[in-house]
Amino acid sequence: MKKNVLIIGAGGVAQVVAHKCAQNNDVLGDIHIASRTKAKCDEIIASVHEKSAMKQDGVIAAHQLDALNLAAVVALIGETGAQIVINVGSPFVNMTVLDACIETGAAYIDTAIHEEPDKICETPPWYGNYEWKKRDLCAEKGVTAILGAGFDPGVVNAFARFAADQMDEVRSIDIVDINAGSHGKYFATNFDPEINFREFTGTVYSWQSGAWQENAMFEVGREWDLPVVGKQMAYMSGHDEVHSLSANYPKADVRFWMGFGEHYINVFTVLKNLGLLSEQPVKTAEGQVVVPLKVVKAVLPDPASLAPNYTGKTCIGDLVKGTKDGQEVELFVYNVADHAEAYKEVGSQGISYTAGVPPVAAAMLIATGEWDAKTMKNVEEMDPKPFFTLLDRIGLPTRVRDKDGDRAWDA
Amino acid sequence: MKKNVLIIGAGGVAQVVAHKCAQNNDVLGDIHIASRTKAKCDEIIASVHEKSAMKQDGVIAAHQLDALNLAAVVALIGETGAQIVINVGSPFVNMTVLDACIETGAAYIDTAIHEEPDKICETPPWYGNYEWKKRDLCAEKGVTAILGAGFDPGVVNAFARFAADQMDEVRSIDIVDINAGSHGKYFATNFDPEINFREFTGTVYSWQSGAWQENAMFEVGREWDLPVVGKQMAYMSGHDEVHSLSANYPKADVRFWMGFGEHYINVFTVLKNLGLLSEQPVKTAEGQVVVPLKVVKAVLPDPASLAPNYTGKTCIGDLVKGTKDGQEVELFVYNVADHAEAYKEVGSQGISYTAGVPPVAAAMLIATGEWDAKTMKNVEEMDPKPFFTLLDRIGLPTRVRDKDGDRAWDA
Numbered sequence: 001m002k003k004n005v006l007i008i009g010a011g012g013v014a015q016v017v018a019h020k021c022a023q024n025n026d027v028l029g030d031i032h033i034a035s036r037t038k039a040k041c042d043e044i045i046a047s048v049h050e051k052s053a054m055k056q057d058g059v060i061a062a063h064q065l066d067a068l069n070l071a072a073v074v075a076l077i078g079e080t081g082a083q084i085v086i087n088v089g090s091p092f093v094n095m096t097v098l099d100a101c102i103e104t105g106a107a108y109i110d111t112a113i114h115e116e117p118d119k120i121c122e123t124p125p126w127y128g129n130y131e132w133k134k135r136d137l138c139a140e141k142g143v144t145a146i147l148g149a150g151f152d153p154g155v156v157n158a159f160a161r162f163a164a165d166q167m168d169e170v171r172s173i174d175i176v177d178i179n180a181g182s183h184g185k186y187f188a189t190n191f192d193p194e195i196n197f198r199e200f201t202g203t204v205y206s207w208q209s210g211a212w213q214e215n216a217m218f219e220v221g222r223e224w225d226l227p228v229v230g231k232q233m234a235y236m237s238g239h240d241e242v243h244s245l246s247a248n249y250p251k252a253d254v255r256f257w258m259g260f261g262e263h264y265i266n267v268f269t270v271l272k273n274l275g276l277l278s279e280q281p282v283k284t285a286e287g288q289v290v291v292p293l294k295v296v297k298a299v300l301p302d303p304a305s306l307a308p309n310y311t312g313k314t315c316i317g318d319l320v321k322g323t324k325d326g327q328e329v330e331l332f333v334y335n336v337a338d339h340a341e342a343y344k345e346v347g348s349q350g351i352s353y354t355a356g357v358p359p360v361a362a363a364m365l366i367a368t369g370e371w372d373a374k375t376m377k378n379v380e381e382m383d384p385k386p387f388f389t390l391l392d393r394i395g396l397p398t399r400v401r402d403k404d405g406d407r408a409w410d411a
Numbered sequence: 412m413k414k415n416v417l418i419i420g421a422g423g424v425a426q427v428v429a430h431k432c433a434q435n436n437d438v439l440g441d442i443h444i445a446s447r448t449k450a451k452c453d454e455i456i457a458s459v460h461e462k463s464a465m466k467q468d469g470v471i472a473a474h475q476l477d478a479l480n481l482a483a484v485v486a487l488i489g490e491t492g493a494q495i496v497i498n499v500g501s502p503f504v505n506m507t508v509l510d511a512c513i514e515t516g517a518a519y520i521d522t523a524i525h526e527e528p529d530k531i532c533e534t535p536p537w538y539g540n541y542e543w544k545k546r547d548l549c550a551e552k553g554v555t556a557i558l559g560a561g562f563d564p565g566v567v568n569a570f571a572r573f574a575a576d577q578m579d580e581v582r583s584i585d586i587v588d589i590n591a592g593s594h595g596k597y598f599a600t601n602f603d604p605e606i607n608f609r610e611f612t613g614t615v616y617s618w619q620s621g622a623w624q625e626n627a628m629f630e631v632g633r634e635w636d637l638p639v640v641g642k643q644m645a646y647m648s649g650h651d652e653v654h655s656l657s658a659n660y661p662k663a664d665v666r667f668w669m670g671f672g673e674h675y676i677n678v679f680t681v682l683k684n685l686g687l688l689s690e691q692p693v694k695t696a697e698g699q700v701v702v703p704l705k706v707v708k709a710v711l712p713d714p715a716s717l718a719p720n721y722t723g724k725t726c727i728g729d730l731v732k733g734t735k736d737g738q739e740v741e742l743f744v745y746n747v748a749d750h751a752e753a754y755k756e757v758g759s760q761g762i763s764y765t766a767g768v769p770p771v772a773a774a775m776l777i778a779t780g781e782w783d784a785k786t787m788k789n790v791e792e793m794d795p796k797p798f799f800t801l802l803d804r805i806g807l808p809t810r811v812r813d814k815d816g817d818r819a820w821d822a
Contacts, residue, residue: 270681275710284705294695299686
């Protein structure tokens with residue numbers, strides 16, 4: 001049994017993580033939140049108290065932390081007695097936080113792949129560039145590290161595992177992420193614009209016919225007809241989970257599809273073609289050196305500010321095709337979330353909600369021992385059933401749709 | 412007779428001005444070019460020599476100058492013995508340069524209205540905010556100042572005057588500026604992006620039914636069918652010449668129409684709506700204070716770099732309607748210029764060419780005494796005929812189109 005949670009980061013996802021930890025502090029123990037800007041942690045804690053989210057009396061405390069400073073992270077883990085670290089900070093800090101967990105023995109959970117500020121879209125499989133290099137060390141030291149335990153990556157990896165377990169052979173895994181919500185702004189990204197755009201400016205890697213295939217963003221689009229959100233265009237995109245599912249299901253084609261409206265694509269295309277999404281600095285006529293992407297981020301709405309007026313639903317799921325007893329089978333495993341309901345419960349929009357609830361479920365499964373792997377794992381390497389059971393209870397129910405209809409995963 | 416010219420500025424328009432002054436240095440005398448960056452003046456002089464543009468042996472010299480420093484401008488006028496100053500620098504320096512001319516007695520010519528960096532689109536008439544406040548002083552001191560003597564404003568003001576002189580009453584003056592050229596880039600502006608975008612982010616002022624009317628950019632569009640360039644969409648835009656022509660022809664409607672393709676409008680709209688065209692600073696997440704418009708300028712192609720591959724033509728003209736002897740009459744007075752021909756002659760694209768040739772014609776008319784007004788004048792207040800005669804000879808022929816056909820203005 002591990003307990004006491006240290007949350008790293010204080011953005012929209014961290015807010016959801018904090019609320020969900022508070023709602024389950026009987027299992028998780030003390031809650032600590034650390035960020036470069038302590039005031040943001042204080043705001044999250046205030047919102048937790050405002051919603052009376054703490055299930056039982058307990059500790060919830062804010063800390064200032066430079067998460068790129070290994071010694072500081074190690075010290076804070078020691079000081080707080082945290083046995084579980086949920087890293088929902090910038091993807092630039094993953095490796096420092098993971099190293100701190102390895103050094104202290106705390107369990108590590110994150111929701112997105114490590115990135116270096118000056119590199120976009122590295123060689124596949126992405127996990128091989130940073131995280132998996134620490135896998136043997138985790139095993140040797142018995143440190144639990146659950147990688148990519150948000151929604152996508154995360155729950156969708158469990159969806160793939162759940163479907164694959166019902167088949168003799170898996171032919172393809174298509175992950176589809178549709179946000180059919182509306183924030184009412186001219187344009188906004190649903191999470192940090194810098195990270196959002198970085199996702200779409202590099203090569204689109206997919207795993208097909210046993211090899212990495214390269215495409216450009218918006219090169220391959222397909223209309224999907226999904227539960228609740230209906231017909232939606234989605235485009236093949238580069239995404240973390242493709243890089244672990246392809247290793248675990250090498251015979252299956254693994255693709256990720258992100259839904260985009262024409263307006264998003266137009267704005268993105270204009271900004272990209274002008275060079276405004278570049279992470280490389282430019283010099284103004286006045287001699288000021290500026291990274292254009294950081295200026296774009298500065299003028300866009302703060303994703304957290306979208307929450308109060310966000311309406312509509314998301315549908316994220318996996319269409320898994322394969323064979324069972326010599327027959328072709330296919331299963332769509334999915335979740336539908338609602339922006340307004342998320343805001344009502346935890347003060348965040350649906351994208352933050354779907355990303356923030358799963359790592360808390362993972363933390364609870366580590367706390368209870370069910371997912372305390374004592375080594376490094378991607379989510380599809382863990383038993384999905386206790387994960388789904390917990391997610392059903394804490395806000396993200398899993399459903400399936402196949403030739404027999406649409407139902408709860410365990411119906 | 413005035414002589415010796417000081418050119419202020421070293422951008423694309425200054426390059427054309429320098430070449431044209433060199434080609435007419437028998438009339439104009441010594442040529443001096445001054446800019447914040449002297450190296451840019453040196454480059455222009457090198458290109459003048461490369462084209463063997465000097466009509467006769469004479470002085471052409473480069474100077475470093477901070478044109479916002481009144482004493483420095485006064486000193487340079489004295490040092491060079493310039494009796495004519497052609498100001499084609501940033502519109503932020505107009506008033507300093509004008510003051511220096513008033514102080515020294517040199518004639519002043521500019522091609523665009525004065526602007527303050529932190530203000531966009533001030534109260535109409537724009538000339539009343541800065542330039543016209545010095546009109547009495549110019550008259551008192553006998554200083555010649557020809558305002559807005561580029562193409563638009565400038566030649567189009569003379570077009571209006573020329574047409575109006577043939578009518579008993581002028582009903583409307585519609586100035587239409589179409590660039591049907593192609594630079595082959597994804598997106599570029601034809602002159603300084605900062606100034607270009609500033610033109611279109613403010614209120615669109617037009618003079619209609621004897622009053623200022625306000626519209627938003629791209630709110631009012633109309634298809635025009637013009638000589639050579641054919642059918643083209645143009646949108647009512649704010650522009651300098653509306654603010655003087657409305658004073659000189661208060662009974663006429665005065666409107667300015669700028670041609671834009673759908674692609675330009677889309678890029679402009681995205682940038683504007685995101686706040687990236689703002690002249691007001693924003694702060695990045697890292698705390699850097701940046702003016703978004705200056706970053707957009709930094710990522711866009713340098714307008715001068717467009718010249719070598721620019722093809723196609725511009726058509727800029729005035730459709731003037733009125734009455735003559737009780738009959739409705741209308742006249743379209745215009746010029747067509749060619750990007751590639753401009754590049755061949757002076758190493759600049761057509762937009763710089765049309766803007767840079769007219770102030771040299773004005774300087775020559777001041778040198779010969781024909782336009783040496785000894786007071787402040789907008790171009791429509793001067794006799795257009797010697798101007799057209801000179802422009803015909805030095806590269807920008809004037810044509811007219813009416814019910815009787817299409818012909819040279821003096822045919």
